[in-house]
Amino acid sequence: MTDSFEKYDLPVPRYTSYPTVPYWSGALPTDVWLENVRRVLAEPATAWSLYIHVPFCESQCTFCGCNNIISRSHDRESPYVEHVLKEWALYRAAAPQLIGRTLRHVHVGGGSPTYLTPENFRRLLTPILQVVQKDQREFEGAIEVDPRTTSLEKLTTYRALGFNRVSIGIQDFEPEVQRLVNRMQPYEMTADINRLARELGFTGVNFDLIYGLPKQSAESFRRTAEQTVAMRPDRIALYSFALVPWIKRQHRIFKDEDLPRKAVKWELYRIARSIFLSAGYVEVGMDHFALPTDSLAEALRQGRLHRNFMGYTNQRTDLVLGLGMSSISETPWSFHQNEKDLIKYSVEIDAGKIPTLRGHMLTEDDRHRREQILKLMTTFRVSFVSPEEAAAAREFLTEMIQDGFVGMNEQEMWLTATGRPFLRIACLFFDQRLRDKQPEGRLFSQAV
Ligand SMILES: C[S@@+](CC[C@H](N)C(=O)[O-])C[C@H]1O[C@@H](n2cnc3c(N)ncnc32)[C@H](O)[C@@H]1O
Ligand code: SF4
Incomplete structure (x- = not known):
């Protein structure tokens, strides 16, 4: 578990919105x-x-x-x-x-x-x-x-x-x-x-x-x-x-x-x-x-x-x-x-x-990702909408799956009991805006 602190201790948003405010x-x-x-x-x-x-x-x-x-x-x-x-x-x-x-x-x-x-x-x-x-x-x-x-x-x-x-x-x-x-x-x-x-x-x-x-x-x-x-x-x-x-x-x-x-x-x-x-x-x-x-x-x-x-x-x-x-x-x-x-x-x-x-006006893609992140944040589980989404998740989350933090099948993914504290990291998969462009400067607190 100690290694996981190092590996997964990344600066990540708390996902009270998607896209997150800096995006x-x-x-x-x-x-x-x-x-x-x-x-x-x-x-x-x-x-x-x-x-x-x-x-x-x-x-x-x-x-x-x-x-x-x-x-x-x-x-x-x-x-x-x-x-x-x-x-x-x-x-x-x-x-x-x-x-x-x-x-x-x-x-x-x-x-x-x-x-x-x-x-x-x-x-x-x-x-x-x-x-x-x-x-x-x-x-x-x-x-x-x-x-x-x-x-x-x-x-x-x-x-x-x-x-x-x-x-x-x-x-x-x-x-x-x-x-x-x-x-x-x-x-x-x-x-x-x-x-x-x-x-x-x-x-x-x-x-x-x-x-x-x-x-x-x-x-x-x-x-x-x-x-x-x-x-x-x-x-x-x-x-x-x-x-x-x-x-x-x-x-x-x-x-x-x-x-x-x-x-x-x-x-x-x-x-x-x-x-x-x-x-x-x-x-x-x-x-x-x-x-x-x-x-x-x-x-x-x-x-x-x-x-x-x-x-x-x-x-x-x-x-x-x-x-x-x-x-x-x-x-x-x-x-x-x-x-x-x-x-x-006050002046305004x-x-x-x-x-x-x-x-921010949400695009169709934003709205989909917002719902997926919301599902993960509220149920620790989310269904994929397509085989492509499932395949991309499997690739992005390979290490979390190998570490036993994320479970996955063709239809859905979920956080395991030991993986729950790393929920914010799993949400990164759906955060396309952050994945496309790392924020300039430091914005988010560490995950752990
Ligand atoms: C606006 S304050 C609560 C109301 C009131 N101002 C008070 O402090 O009792 C909201 C809560 O945010 C949490 N909070 C504030 N700064 C934080 C930080 N840097 N990290 C984690 N939680 C924080 C605290 O638990 C705090 O009670
Ligand atoms: S400074 Fe203290 S009292 Fe004021 S909002 Fe922050 S936690 Fe609450």
Whole structure:
């Protein structure tokens, strides 16, 4: 297995989209994008999802790879809420059918949505949630929660607005690790938020953990995993630390000797995974575990697990609309991203424009490859559409087959139990754009 770390430790995308963002064509005029939105909404059965990005955090966790802005003063908070509401008004004017179509999923992410005061959170969400048609049976309202900036009042506000799932950022419970990543978050603080969320009637609680952080050891991460299952979250995201110092300045402070070596990092994953499985969790996709009663595990059983920019979800919708700085949207034929710079985003909105940064129209070939990658990412298995595709896969994946990581016959290919951690590598077979042209410079984190 140690050799496999070397051999398969390649920089590869996490495949929350295909094509991946660096391979988008770039140009997508706003009017073409809006035409796409109207086209998908023209179908009365269309259901949609809404993502709202809140970029602010009060302090910088040094491991973080998110699109965020550090601001202790909160002076940009109210103007930002105004801008997102203006963006929403622009979409309502351009695509009035939004209001009549079923909204399945709202996800507020960041940065830290809990940075907003309860009043600002209400001001942002009320005008939206009051007018949309929420799915009567399956509506899910999820919010990313940083316990360090959360209170009973904030959680009560989310619940009153109809949110039913919280995703709690933890990463690791060890004080030494927390100190090195600038995120002091005592166990009791997380336990309190978990208890309050349950008492308030949130039906889903997710925990986020990361393996591969400085000073994590097999022994320490075992404790973190055991402390995690003791609180019985419905879902656990176990992310591999994506170390990208050439993109994120804060990653440059880590000392090599503090970071677990590849084999140790792999051991951390195995320990946590085995603790979660023994505690009754089911492995869902690449980095998620869920209780059998959770909607993600149910979606896996029913073959409708999905993956998009928000990660794994229990439902696919034809439209994902992203509001706020850097947010990504998608239709069956296209992707669209908002300006990533707060000032540019705000200036565009003030000028009455959708703040398009870039986009991509999918070709027929892109759409096929997107579906194949999605199948692999959600079921660890995919059927070939032709003998040629099967033959090409056999050739490209020869080594993974010989190493026992990928199984294959004439009809389909699958990841074996030992091969699952190398899922992203197997997806490379379908990623024609990356295979045709290696990215300029370093873009993706390592696979292991
Ligand atoms: C936007 S944050 C969650 C909400 C909130 N800001 C917090 O930290 O509690 C989303 C999650 O992404 C994960 N994450 C951030 N940077 C990462 C990195 N470099 N590698 C792996 N996971 C990362 C963390 O698990 C984090 O909880
Ligand atoms: S992990 Fe969360 S709180 Fe920490 S810097 Fe990133 S977005 Fe902000």
